[in-house]
Amino acid sequence: MTVISNDDVQHLAQLSSLSLQDEEIDRLRQDLTQIVSYFDQLAELDTDGVEPTYQVTGLENVWRDDVVETPAVSRDDLLRLAPTKDNQLKVPRVL
Amino acid sequence: MQTIDSYKSLSARQAVEAAIKRAREVDQYNAVLSLVEERALERADMVDRGEITGRLAGVPFIAKDNFLSFGGPTTAASKMLADFEAPLQATAIDRLEQEGAILIGKANLDAFAHGGSTENSAYGPTKNAVDPTRVAGGSSGGSAVSVALNVVPFSLGTDTGGSIRQPASFNGVVGVKPTYGTVSRYGVVAMASGTDTIGCFANTVVDAEMVMDIISGRDKRDMTSLPDFFEPVTEVAPGRKIGLIKQFMDEGVDPAVKAVVVDYVERLRAAGHQVDEVDLPMVKYSLAMYYIIMSAEVSSNLARYDGVRYGYRNQTASSIGELIGKSRDDGFEFENKRRIMIGSYVLSSGYFDAYYLKAQKARTLLINEFNQLLSQYDALIGPVAPSPAFKLGSKVDDPIQMYLADVMTVPASLAGLPSMSLPAGRTDDNLPVNIQMIGAQRSDADLLALGRSMEDK
Numbered sequence: 001m002t003v004i005s006n007d008d009v010q011h012l013a014q015l016s017s018l019s020l021q022d023e024e025i026d027r028l029r030q031d032l033t034q035i036v037s038y039f040d041q042l043a044e045l046d047t048d049g050v051e052p053t054y055q056v057t058g059l060e061n062v063w064r065d066d067v068v069e070t071p072a073v074s075r076d077d078l079l080r081l082a083p084t085k086d087n088q089l090k091v092p093r094v095l
Numbered sequence: 096m097q098t099i100d101s102y103k104s105l106s107a108r109q110a111v112e113a114a115i116k117r118a119r120e121v122d123q124y125n126a127v128l129s130l131v132e133e134r135a136l137e138r139a140d141m142v143d144r145g146e147i148t149g150r151l152a153g154v155p156f157i158a159k160d161n162f163l164s165f166g167g168p169t170t171a172a173s174k175m176l177a178d179f180e181a182p183l184q185a186t187a188i189d190r191l192e193q194e195g196a197i198l199i200g201k202a203n204l205d206a207f208a209h210g211g212s213t214e215n216s217a218y219g220p221t222k223n224a225v226d227p228t229r230v231a232g233g234s235s236g237g238s239a240v241s242v243a244l245n246v247v248p249f250s251l252g253t254d255t256g257g258s259i260r261q262p263a264s265f266n267g268v269v270g271v272k273p274t275y276g277t278v279s280r281y282g283v284v285a286m287a288s289g290t291d292t293i294g295c296f297a298n299t300v301v302d303a304e305m306v307m308d309i310i311s312g313r314d315k316r317d318m319t320s321l322p323d324f325f326e327p328v329t330e331v332a333p334g335r336k337i338g339l340i341k342q343f344m345d346e347g348v349d350p351a352v353k354a355v356v357v358d359y360v361e362r363l364r365a366a367g368h369q370v371d372e373v374d375l376p377m378v379k380y381s382l383a384m385y386y387i388i389m390s391a392e393v394s395s396n397l398a399r400y401d402g403v404r405y406g407y408r409n410q411t412a413s414s415i416g417e418l419i420g421k422s423r424d425d426g427f428e429f430e431n432k433r434r435i436m437i438g439s440y441v442l443s444s445g446y447f448d449a450y451y452l453k454a455q456k457a458r459t460l461l462i463n464e465f466n467q468l469l470s471q472y473d474a475l476i477g478p479v480a481p482s483p484a485f486k487l488g489s490k491v492d493d494p495i496q497m498y499l500a501d502v503m504t505v506p507a508s509l510a511g512l513p514s515m516s517l518p519a520g521r522t523d524d525n526l527p528v529n530i531q532m533i534g535a536q537r538s539d540a541d542l543l544a545l546g547r548s549m550e551d552k
Binding site for chain 1: 416423424429433456459
């Protein structure tokens with residue numbers, strides 16, 4: 001059985017950009033341990049030499065002409081969705 | 096029962112007003128999150144003045160609230176998008192509007208479509224249309240219940256691992272999950288892009304066929320969309336070969352569900368079709384494959400919700416890192432976080448080969464088994480879910496139990512196959528049970544025709 005520690009959960013939370021509460025960390029440790037252990041059944045399958053499937057309808061490299069099209073959404077409509085100043089998104093200090 | 100034909104004798108304004116009135120009457124089911132009344136009435140008047148015409152002129156419909164739409168909010172039933180007014184509209188909605196259909200509201204779902212009961216909505220669960228002490232199913236629970244309660248004759252949903260088929264079964268309506276790529280996903284909140292599909296609910300197969308005919312086809316804004324192949328089929332050839340999937344009828348399945356399926360098999364035989372029991376051993380591994388692949392894609396797709404460009408923003412953060420982390424912690428439901436975390440785990444260096452890559456290889460084995468069966472059979476059938484609608488609250492604390500409810504719907508999703516959920520009967524407790532009908536890629540119309548031919552048999 002795969003055992004996941006609180007440190008593992010905190011590392012995953014960092015990778016996931018989630019500032020979790022303490023009780024969430026504890027619950028996720030238990031849930032992830034249970035769920036990943038369920039996943040471990042795949043280990044019994046022999047997949048040597050089997051190609052993975054990433055796309056099911058056989059599409060590859062769908063091209064379009066290299067032409068700039070009128071965007072579906074205007075810059076003004078996008079800027080309305082967040083706090084802005086001088087046409088730029090406002091965020092807390094970065095440095 | 097509301098069907099598309101029910102609206103022929105009404106003006107568009109009458110139709111829209113009636114649908115909105117009905118939505119308010121059944122408010123206690125919590126199936127509809129918001130109404131787009133003003134825009135709907137404007138469009139109804141345009142239809143009545145003859146400015147908009149089409150096959151669905153003046154017919155009201157509802158879309159799951161993960162379809163971006165004009166005239167009101169698009170929340171994905173999350174706090175993250177609580178105040179989000181979409182600057183663009185989904186292609187599927189546009190195509191219905193071009194045929195005169197009128198969007199009257201947005202339906203409840205599990206937040207970001209993560210769930211199988213609509214209990215993960217930030218706005219409370221949707222109640223089952225037949226028994227309000229039970230779940231609606233999910234994640235497209237509100238769309239299914241809106242049709243079952245005759246608010247509208249059809250609705251739009253999304254199905255990534257069963258989210259149309261299972262609520263269709265729980266409420267006894269028709270649910271269509273098409274071949275992967277049949278309908279453009281442009282303007283729909285992405286969940287797991289490798290299996291996300293757009294489909295519909297309706298009270299009759301013929302209505303579902305019309306909706307699919309309208310929304311299907313290539314869209315240059317979704318590079319995975321396929322050229323239009325959907326053409327409703329009039330006649331079903333006699334003597335279809337149908338396989339009953341043995342692994343869908345094992346001991347884990349509720350006997351009441353099995354009884355409905357066995358009865359449907361008898362009806363198929365009586366109608367002159369051949370039904371054989373068939374083996375699909377990889378079903379056993381499908382749920383593990385699905386939850387690995389889906390969670391990986393969810394963790395990637397939901398990375399865009401950063402609290403910076405749109406959506407919920409935490410106001411207490413003092414740095415950019417804190418802003419992103421806290422906005423995501425506040426804005427996502429627990430199930431969203433659980434899936435993001437599973438996804439981060441299976442994609443982590445050191446685990447990628449053992450989980451994500453392994454699952455994608457196992458998926459090839461599943462597809463091979465499906466292809467082999469579908470070279471011999473016109474359709475594969477079985478239940479949609481192991482049980483009828485379960486009680487509200489009965490599975491919310493046990494993620495594995497909740498995930499197991501998807502065990503019969505995820506195989507077709509992983510293989511990109513069309514899968515129909517069609518009313519088949521009721522249990523002794525009067526709970527609806529649907530039959531699932533899976534076919535080869537692009538056989539969507541054939542499956543629906545077969546289902547239609549069985550509706551009155």
